[in-house]
Amino acid sequence: MRIPSTQALRALESFARHGSVWRAAEELHLTRSAVSHQLRLLERDLGFELLERVGKGVALTARGRRYAHDVHKALTMLGDAGMQYREGGIGGSFRICCTPGFASLWLCTHIAAFQEMYPDVSLSILTPRRLDDVSIPEVDAFIAFGDGNWPNHSVELLCDVRFTPLCSPSLLNRIGGISKPADVLRTNLLHLNDFEDWARWLALTKVENADPATGIIFSDMNLVFSAAIAGQGIAMGDELTGQKALSEGRLVRPFDMAIRASRSYYLVVDLTKKDHPVLPPFRDWLRSSLADEAADAQGVRERL
Template identity: 55%
Template sequence: MSRIPSTQALRALECFARHGTVWGAADELNLTRSAVSHQLRLLERDLGFALFNRVGTRIELTARGRAYAGDVRGALSAIAGSAARNAGHGLSGSLTVSCTPGFAAFWLAPRIGGFRAVCPEVDLRIVTPRRLDDVSNPGADIFIAFGSGAMQGVEVELLQQVEFAPLISPVLANRLGGIEAPADVLRADLLHLGDTADWRHWLHAAGLPQSAADKGPVFSDMNLVYAATIAGQGISMGDVLIGNAAMEAGQLIRVGDVRITSPDAYFLCTPPQKAELAPALAFRCWIVDALPQRKRPAAQ
């Protein structure tokens, strides 16, 4: 073929390859299922080779389709990376980011040098709200909030879905004589953030009694939960995204393979009057590129 396929069609293919369903791709792209199906049909026609096998009412990628989707993902990532690297060229001014404490401490702060590298002249300020879904600070230019996505008075974009899993320090794991099976968490205190709901959800998914969630201290801040976990005071229901650095550093270990998908997620929220601010646009471009693939995990 001589012409380049539309970017929208390529994005539809990349999303379909990750989700495996048209509805999953439509959900992420904020399009109707019929619109995504139409883009995929046009792309297959323009390419001149089969991207999909039809299985009843479902479609699945052919081997050639999977290979092409992988190439498309690499190309789109390269474009996004180039945008992030160049977004801040010549920018100045100030940017105040309101970010939930756990995300700020364990994900954003260790990586903020990446944004400074592309926007060195932007005066950056990071603040934390009292509530995880609070987007009311009039001094903030952009918010990273955690909640249902029903934030009022701001433009809301899904930033990252969240999975939870039990996390334990190696010190406590050794003290307990090893911990591998889900039932092993019952031999230690369970650490809670705000309430016991996340542990109850996980215990149910693991086939364990939910009443076990009634033991252990409750903390008001994720930083306190992680501090207690790393210090070997118990097992926490950890956000896999922000706990990843501690796991890679050997400070925390994930217990078993059972994960739960949180009904809430991280959202990037922008007041309409600040949506076109150049530093805010550059920050949005940078963080979207820096985060892992924003795939919606399958429900447990």
């Protein structure tokens, strides 16, 4: 089989990340029809369908998602190779400010891979006072949790967050199990910053006479999960930062029902720092690592 064109592969990778043709076209500086044409040519060259009609739009097939995941890794590897073999390589200091929960539960368990790829980069990881704070002047890049509105900054969505109840197995045993959504009210509700996420989940599941404004409020997700793992209540948590605790059995997910959080994780860079030489490889590594994690989680869900 002949190797598909790089432009077609880039069109697929961009479509897979953004989920829409028009956003892929915007990123690649092409027309929507040009992106659609590249995807059709790629299907022809591969001999299998990448896209399927969903309502009025299109989405990747299961096989298309797996192929796009591999393409993403391959393109990232090629880009990283180019960076590494440039004369002089990539070096210098790079300061990252990251929300405490994301830092301790995800970034700190993955960052050595970036350091191995760019050993001449001197990394520093800080945490902000607020989850959406991007005001520390000495920081080169922020991983912030917010609504995406940071004027005078470059803002890139890293991943949406879907919250669902998570708790420890010991808590389930202590309260006699959870069989219906209303059962969560038999223990403490653990909140991140406010009562909004639990209020939306209780409304989605139609729990009657529920008062979400009870329980304990924490300032970051690391504290929420620590309390949940210790059996202090049931958390409204997300699969990304909770993945390690879930895979190790320290947390369990009693329900499949989840809500999309009103806030998301973003890579935020002050416009005066947008030309920092370490930023492009860090951004690419971050995208690739998060995509790998999402693909792995999707594969587990499909096998269940």
